[in-house]
Amino acid sequence: MKRTLLFLLFFSVVFFSLSARQRSSIAGQLFDELGQPVIGATIRLEPGTYIRQSDGTGKFHFNDLPQGHFEIIINSLGFEPFHERIKIGSDNMSKKITLYHQSELLQSVEVTGRKEKEYKNSLSYGGTKIATDIKDVPQSIQYITKELMQDQGAVRMIDVVKNVSGINQHTFYDDVTIRGFRNQGGVGSNSSNQLFNGLRTFNGFWRQNLLNYLERVEVIKGPASALFGNVNPGGTINKVTKKPLDVNRRSVNFQVGNYGTMRTNLDFTGPANKDKTILYRLNLGYENANSFRDLMFDKNIVIAPSFSYVPNERTRINLDIVYNKSNSRLDRGQSIFGSNDLYSTPISLNVADINDYLNEETYLITASLSHKLTDHITFNTSYLRTGYRQDLLEHRSTAFAVDSAGNQINTLALRRASQRHNEQLSDSYTAYFSAEAATGEVRHIIVAGYDYNNSLIPVGSSQMDAAGYRLKDGTVTVRYIPARAAQYEFYEYNGQMIPKPNVPSYDLEANKHSLLDIGGYIYAANNTDVVVPFFSQQHSVYVQDQLSFRRLKLLLGLRYDIFVSHLDYASAEVSKVTQRALQPRIGVTYEINSHVNAYATYTTGYNPQDARSQNTLAGGPFDPMKSYLLEAGLKTDWFEKRLSATVSVYDIEQRNALYNAQDPDNPDRLNQIGKDKSRGIEMDIVGSILPNLNVVATYAYNHARLLGASGGTDSLYNNQQKPNAPAHQGSIWTKYQFDSGALKGLGMGGGVYYIGKRSFGFQGNASITPIDAPTYTLLNAALYYRVNKVLLQLNVNNLTNKTHWVGGYDSSRLYPGAPRTWLAGLTYDF
Template sequence: MRKILFIILFTSIHIIAFAQQKTLIQGHIQNPNGQALDGVTVSLVEQKSTTMTDVKGNFQFSTDLKGKLTIKALLIGYNMATSKVDIQDTNVKQIKLILIPSDETLQTVEITGRKEKNYTNSVSFAGTKTAAEIKDVPQSIQYVTKELMQDQGAVRMTDIVKNVSGVNQYTFYDDVSIRGFRNQGGVGSNSSNQLFNGLRTFNGFWRQNLLNYLERVEVIKGPASALFGNANPGGTINKVTKKPLDTTLRSINFQLGSFNTVRTNADFTGPMNKEKTLLYRLNLGYENANSFRDLLFDKNIVVAPSLSYIPSDRTRINFDLVYNKSNSRLDRGQSIFGSTDLYSTPTSLNVADINDFLNEETYLVTTSVSHKLTDHITFNTSFLRTGYRQDLFEHRSTAFAVDEKGKQIQELAFRRASLRHNEQFSDSFTAYLSSDFKTGPLQHMLVTGYDYNNSVIPIGSSQQDATGYRLKDGSVTAKYVVKDSAKYEMYSYKGKMIPKPNVPSFDLSKNTHSLLDVNGYVYAANNTDVVVPSYSQQHSIYVQDQISINRLKVLLGLRYDTYLTDMGYKTSQVERVKQTALLPRFGLTYEVSRNINAYATYTTGYNPQTASSQNSKSGGPFDPLKSNLLEAGLKTDWFNNRLSATASVYKIEQRNALYNALDPDNPDLMIQIGKDISKGVEMDVVGYITPNLNIIATYAYIHAVLKGAQGGADSLYNNQQKPNTPKHMGSLWAKYQFSNPLLNGLGLGAGAYYVGNRTFGFQGQQSILPSKGPSYLLFNAAIYYKIDKVQLQLNMNNITNKTHWVGGYDSSRLYPGAPRNWLTSVTYSF
């Protein structure tokens, strides 16, 4: 008993003595006008502790450290402030900091890097082609920052956009739907719907590249044609690369995870001279990973340097390069028995074979210049060159094999093989003047400009397909005709004689792969959109005025586009199609209060029809797809702009959809009818409630239907929810960083992702429609621990090991999601 009392007394004395040695640091933070700033994130660097100012701008720390300590203060919209405090005794220390408003928004082209270090991003350059506060843009613009990507371990597009309302994965490819409209824009597309640093580009589509070089991903909801020309009516994805910073930061990241995943990333940035007029950034990436899917692997190399030259406060010049080289196999999805039982084969099943390969190279080169001609007029210009090369060999399933009587054998997938070489290039150029001026009580931000872009598939691309059935005379025919069975080669399968295919069928019940003798295949040329020489170009002029009067902001825009495409480019069968479009845009934003903006918008859009439908054989050329958007909503900021919330309602209508005319004498003939209508509600919340708690939450209700389909098989979707579009979907992610001295450096993350029932895709009259894709709810978590310059991270995804499908076309191409998996990361910053 005496020993216990002694220990208690001894401990108490030490605690009191320890407490008496602590120094109290008290501070006050204000802006240059003397106004107190609340919600400022304040850090005591050496102690690795963080707090926030109260409504009076005050903060305090208690520390037992001695010597010169560093206080840092950060608030969105202000430059970071730093102060030194010398602790030599236990007296109370008083400090005062003044935060200066940031001039980052003075960039009219995004050239130097974003300094915000959390899930928030206050400015978008893509929404209006000027640096605009997102809350002032009369259209829904959602984003995902690199900090959120890092915390979730998200390295590919479909994982990143799960944090954006109304965006759903469509396939395994670089392929999503936005508000019910599929967003592709891949190789062979004459109407790419992706932007890279605000400039039109295309993507490889067949697989998803590593995105370790991105600062953020923005989704501009609704047709953005008035800004960028032809665009997807659901929305446009803009990839923004990491730009150089004027402070030195370096980090190396190493990852190990499920499916033998190995990744290494590096990010270096800083000034290259004392004057900080020349800045650099270098991002490197390496990946070697397998998959839960049979035979699948990914080997990637990414090199992404960036340079910024700022010779004066009037001129900024930037150069960006992203080079990606990959070796992989193309994944066409899971095949199932029959048409409805999704569980009849394992989700790992893949009908590809060992011979298959997909080798790709992509480069994107961007240059940007921004120059202030006067204090009120700025000239901006940017140029992007995109290049792509692909070499592919694949086995894929298209239907079921048949027996001698023509009856389907539902455990035997009928396959074809494709050998493809493809090249595609595009150029995108923009030049515009932005000027701010007043006319009476009206404040204007006027933008006038010219855009040009082109896309070319040169002569030299080709595709050969091996498909059909073998005849006894050594030739191949596309179909098996029962009455002519004597002409076909036959072989024995489970006691039955069945027609021999050109390419060996895949036995779903055995699920075995082998190295095939592909030299015996009989090939025929296949002139698909991705290999037929083509050339398209677009010339555009536009004017846009953002008018402010008191609390009201009005956006008026008008764009004129001329679109030309040459099918059979540089061949004797060239066919030219020329189309024009006049695209108005109108929007209102009203500041209801300091924290709430209400907005409404009307925008129009168009998209050229697919290249294959523009020839005379199909009945073309056809008028482009035309769309319009009506949208209204609220954009709010809370806790001193640390947390933003957006709520919107919308209606999108797209006209001029193409359908097969069902003419037996002209099977390729198309007709132009139909209407796509999407109505919905969206809510997004992103930011940090306290310095320790970051959060992002989304919800979307989407009612997207097809109307006016032309009979036949296509009518299955008439008045039904569009393919791969859930009516309800939502996500939640939160990260908490402990500041308690005992748990200092420890962080926890957790989230959930929900997708409702969907109808899978439908591809033509011969496809078999499987059952609806079941809804699914996934749970993810993460744990972080930082020691000095090293951060350890563990991400756990699909914790409950939920079997689910992210999308699908038909019974031969279903896209299951990954089972339970994990990823560990070690990051060293110096």
């Protein structure tokens, strides 16, 4: 027995000794093409489960490896994947490996289609003007991919941006509040706050176009003025179009829903020749839908072709075209009885009438070029032309009718009729060089360039308004004055004689529409901002350096802008305003570990006061608006970089914003706010916890205040939360897809959307109390079932049929949210 035990002991010692001799190690270090260490790269050995990450000097080490053949696989965001077959023998191995940056990293506007099919997007072009890992940009940048839009059945901007923290709908229009600052850039705006493929544009504002041609929507939080000039201090929305792919993909989608909704979308892409030097993509969309709102409908056509020419690895040229034609009516919102009772009228009530129409046409044409002059220097240039045309007839509520004594009749909405023809054109151009360099251990990515933008309302736009009360002499007057009652016409309403309006008032109790004789109205020309000939242009030069030193990244930027606006430029009485701004940007990112980056940033912004707001009637001239942002936070990646999370705190201040003074004797008069402040905390989570479990979650706390006004009483402004800016809001959306078993092909989605306490309408008038808006929580759900190339989908929003309001101004313009809606779709991919 003892001999047996000794033999087993001896055998074990020999066996483990031999085994030890047969196991080895491998050590290495990663560099980029400039000789700088690559930090946080994932190194994997296959077969097996051997995984390491490169440290702060690019080094990695594997111990206790068996001898044999392995494949070493290295992945790092922004670099080409590395694969090499190696043989590990009895000796320890040491390797130095060079990783090469992906060629797309020096592009400006994206000209390469995105092949991923996930909620998570890792690269942003808008944050630094070149492709940069979002985790490395020292500013909060959030996004919504086309995959998330499709899963939620989101087809318009207000539905899309609900997936981003700190954004709240302001009205029915293309009009949101970001971090407490209203973001609108519609017709007549001198400083649109929307970007299209990274270039400044504007939108029709009154109606929201379909978004079936978008790859994703980016929200760059804070004033991104160092890159884009005058912008909203709360944030900038960048719409990124789908680009052609070098593989064939075709998709046809049909949707039907309640309120007579019917949509069709087509998306075709692929190479146009054998060499794949010419790529194409075509997106088509058609919509015919009614609404829960009386008289409202939408008929839309979208045609969006895109072409890429890739003659070689150094040159890429892209052309994107989006054309949208829309027929609808303008919805100015719900009117309630002359009080703050939101429930006094049904949410379907609309004071528009049968005669009304809103016909719009919009086109956007983008051309871009990216050419590598050398391995480390790239030239980028892009041009965007935006055109818009509108023809409008509308009836809208302006106040409440009065009786013979001048007392308000709370159930009778006084209306105004407007006929408008408007056109606007815009050109945006950018050209810059991006270059990679190194000074010692510091790596630089330098961007230097020039931007040009103009906006034109040409001669020929016009607006005619019919409003006020009729006088016996055949004229009209704005107000009814009881002391001069003998001069007014009267008519009978509910047994009493009341002043006769120029346009028939709308009885909110009867709530009936009719075909009106608009030819009987007495019209007067209205030279509003959107029809007076106007031309503005902006010239900008800028330089930016992204410095990397081991775990530390520093972003330094400086921009100089010259803004010139010409009011009524076609006349001899042209009014010209010139304003200049110098804007710095400083940001720092530190990699705490491979999962977590900490960042902080300081950036400034400005918005010029153009010639339209500088006249003496408005109280001008006014100083330009100036802003700054202080922000800090954490950006993290989890679950093998499938899930990202951002937490940020911010402090934004804007000076010199203009608000209407609510002067009844001078409706054009403006007050300039001393300070417009917003402070808050935000959290965004997006990605997948499991390959078949996706999640998007947001939370925002915002403390937005107006502090002081020149020409007004400070007490009207101090300590009032800004309108349509909830203090708390949040959302969560998840989707689970079964990938095996009897339920394979079945998917389920669900979400919760919460908006906290806020107010409607900042009046600046002590006699008018802003309306308190009720909080609301919406529940949404979805079902999916895929069979081979066919996807069936059902989305139900507002499951509990919650009555709620998404925005508003006053008792004549409130914007209720939709009740329960459903949308069923069928998609065929081939």
